[in-house]
Amino acid sequence: MSSIGIHFEPMIKKGLLKIVSTRPSFFGLEMHLLDLYKLIAEFKPKAVVIDPLTSLIGEGDQREIRSMITRMIDLLKSNGITSFFTSLVSSAAQNDTSGEIGVSSLIDTWIVVRELEEDFSKKRIRGLFIVKSRGTGHDSDVHKLILSDDGIKLMPMDDQSTLIANKEKKVGKNVSEGQKLTKQNKGEQ
Template sequence: MIDLLKSNGITSFFTSLVSSAAQNDTSGEIGVSSLIDTWIVVRELEEDLTKKRIRGIFIVKSRGTGHDSDVHKLILSDDGINLMPMDSESTGIANKEKKVGKNVSEGQKLTKQDKGE
């Protein structure tokens, strides 16, 4: 089905729910990885000091593109979707300013204009 959609120029978005117990099981990933161009993972993480649960997002692979593979905070709020650098409390390393994409730097809110709407 994925090949049929690709051959017709149809952009597709697939999701997979994985239980927290199976997050490190990669047995089914090999077949999927060869079929898709971009693989993005969203996981629940725990901040080291506060033990607060947060969402982390990272790109496993993105065929034919330069991309950042670092984990970033994913914040979903009434203001929209925000990507923030993981701070030293979450990762043990200092903040550093990086580009997430061509038009969106970390911490910048994705507006409708940024999303091409």
């Protein structure tokens, strides 16, 4: 992460950050959950990142996976721990990343990052948008997510790319706004 200006080493040395790497295939779902219980009891974190949550999908049947992830989310929420779960999906065109697991109703804030293609340049970019954020007002536009040597930047997209991206995501208020703008543009020609 130091390549994008984020340096973890000082936080690790001070005991403020712990990075645990575990392969999903090393042990079953229950052991992953027990391991998390143990780590939480020992480290007492304020935040936990599970990256990627979807790696657990191949470790049991869908009911077992949903049950384990539900208990994991409950464990973290009941301890007041802010939780971040990443999800890898097979298709960049799909935005329903939690549907594979079936836990979207348990998630308070759902942010999607996916690859998009800018219409005018045919260049692929990362787009970020908020699907939902319980109890908060939030922007539903797609924004460019730029990872560079200068750090992480969130930038507005140009008007044409925004219309295309919002139309592709098929969620949020801007789908209808984008369709209205497209109709207005056709009427002006």
